[in-house]
Amino acid sequence: MDFFGRQDWARRRTKWLVLYFVLAVVLIVLAVNAAAYFAFRLSGVTQLPLAEWLRSAQFGWLSLITVAVIVLGSVLKMAQLASGGKAVADMVGARRVLPETSDPLERRLINVVEEMAIASGTPMPRLYVMDDEQGINAFVAGLKVEETVLVVTRGCLQQLSRQELQGVIGHEYSHIMHADMRLNVKLIGVLAGILLLGQFGEFLLRSLRHVRSGGSKKDSGNIVLAVMLLALALLVIGYVGLFFGRLIKAAISRQREFLADASAVQYTRDNSGIAGALTKIKLASQQSLLQNVHAEEMSHMCFGESVKVAMSGILSTHPPLDDRISALGFTPSVLQRQLQRQGSEPVPTTGMPDAAELPIAGFSAPAGNAGQAAVASVGTVTPAHLDYAHQLLGQLPPALREAAHDRSQVSALMLALLLTESGSQHAPALQLVQTHLGQSERNRVVWLLPATAALPADARLALITSARPALDMLSADARKPLLTTLLAVARLDQTITPFEYVLTALLRHWLTPAPDTAAARLGKFNQVAAELALVVGLVAQASGNQHDDISAHYQRAVASFGVPVVALPREFDAVRLDQALSTLDRLTPLLKKPLLSTLAELVLADREVTARERELLRVIAERLNCPMPPLLQASR
Secondary structure, three states, rough: OOOHHHHHHHHHHHHHHHHHHHHHHHHHHHHHHHHHHHHHHHHHHOOOOOHHHHHHHHHHHHHHHHHHHHHHHHHHHHHOOOOOHHEEEEEEEEEOOOOOOOHHHHHHHHHHHHHOOOOOOOOOOEEEEHHHHOOOOOEEEOOOOOOOOEEEEEHHHHOOOOHHHHHHHHHHHHHOOHHHHHHHHHHHHHHHHHHHHHHHHHHHHHHHHHHHOOOOOHHHHHHHHHHHHHHHHHHHHHHHHHHHHHHHHHHHHHHHHHHHHHHHHHHHHHOOOHHHHHHHHOHHHHHHOOOOOOHHHOOEEEEEEEOOOOOOHHHHHOOOHHHHHHHOOOOOHHHHHHHHHHHHHHHHOOOOOHHHHHHOOOOOOOOHHHHHHOOOOOOOHHHHHHHHHHHHHOOOOHHHHHOOOOOHHHHHHHHHHHHHHHOOOOOOHHHHHHHHHHHHHHHHHHHHHOOOOHHHHHHHHHHHHHHHHHHOOHHHHHHHHHHHHHHHOOOOOOOOHHHHHHHHHHHHHHHHOOOOOOOOOOOOOOHHHHHHHHHHHHHHHOOOOOOOOHHHHHHHHHHOOOOOOOOOOOOHHHHHHHHHHHHHHOOOOHHHHHHHHHHHHHOOOOOOHHHHHHHHHHHHHHHHOOOOOOOOOOOO
């Protein structure tokens, strides 16, 4: 199953999750009523036969209260997590990693994640550290790719080599790119209501300590006994709910962990890194366990087991460590002895199976033609992409890397990149910068201009990706003036070039994300014929081929969707492109696949990929919420 199939599967899986929740609520309501009935009968509060109890007002009220408690618990938790990954990181008390951090372990983490973000065609996630957790663990969370957080424990940073850390990050990126993290966040909210019932039972038991009897001793004693029995029953039912909650999490999570392990190998072409991390967890007897009070809620999201559970064979959210290590092509006992001898040094890969020989469940082999092969990389990463990302980061001058990680310089850096596109006509643009942002910001832009002018075109996207964490930490008061100034500078010559659109569109997408809407999905290409023609035409024009070739490629591409062929767009229209992408994002995942495949074929038609083509395809893929690694030259 490829990325698009996984997206469709995740969407359908969410519907099943709702069904599981409804079924669990019905069973719990029946169990609560049964417990209440027998508690009241044993305590003498009621003598009604069971058939009459089921028709009584008590049954109705108790059912209503039970459903209200469960739904309230889920709604409150979902509201708490409405802001996505950040809410989850805050819930567990994780600390945000500053982009300008001087901690060498945190800088290594940033570097590893930067490479993976550039290689995968995704924005840099927000990075967090759980400082009080000495075990080896990590997780990603978020409702949208651009709002993803990646959280690691302090033990993960301290105990893993760079090679092992890269394996763990590759594993977590699989969850980002296969829509697992959205389902994981929803699962926390769905199960919260079921767990709340057990907590309500605990509350009732504690409350009985403060109950003062009024009226006859016999009556009050019967009521207290009934409430005590009901509280105990609710406590038991809450733990029964916990059992079924873990069962649901285990059913959803276990197989995905094998897939994420295999994906990490496929991304890095290295099975020893992730295998070494898993073995270090095993050496310390489940050193992935978390001390956090929310460890149970997070158990299905983590790299390793976060809590120890009974009946781990069926309730564990992760496969046994030995099974995961064996699936990576290692003998667990041999690898364990090697690590014990070598300490924290990376395990050599000599003699070990190549990642290509491992069974990568859930991935389709690339198709024969270039466009299909390129689109097959959506949702995955290859070692060639990681090499490409590493080379690009190496081309960035130190001054620009520093500016990309510095919140006080990052706005000036984005403006300098934009001014570089406009050539030597900088005076009017700099005057706009001074008017909107002040003299000091103008001076920073002037200081950065020589370095951005010398930057290779291919490295621009890498620099923008690296700058994302610093941009994300700008205050709301700083974001709006920056976006306004960027757009004003881009419009100075009355036109917006493809790169100007790419830069402004990416920053707007990251800094002012559109809210989730309930707009219906579009399941037919004829519903978006005009938008398809526009996007295909603009990508065809970006190829720079002869006009006759562009026209022929454009007509064939549009006709392949079964929609009428209209005239080729005469010039790059940023406003209409932006509107078209908003509409095309409503296509079902399985229709986005042929669209991106066609666009990739257009770009690769001349067997050359220019920076402009790569940038335009990146922003289109990101606006369609399809993380697409950069297109490499056909020869690569």
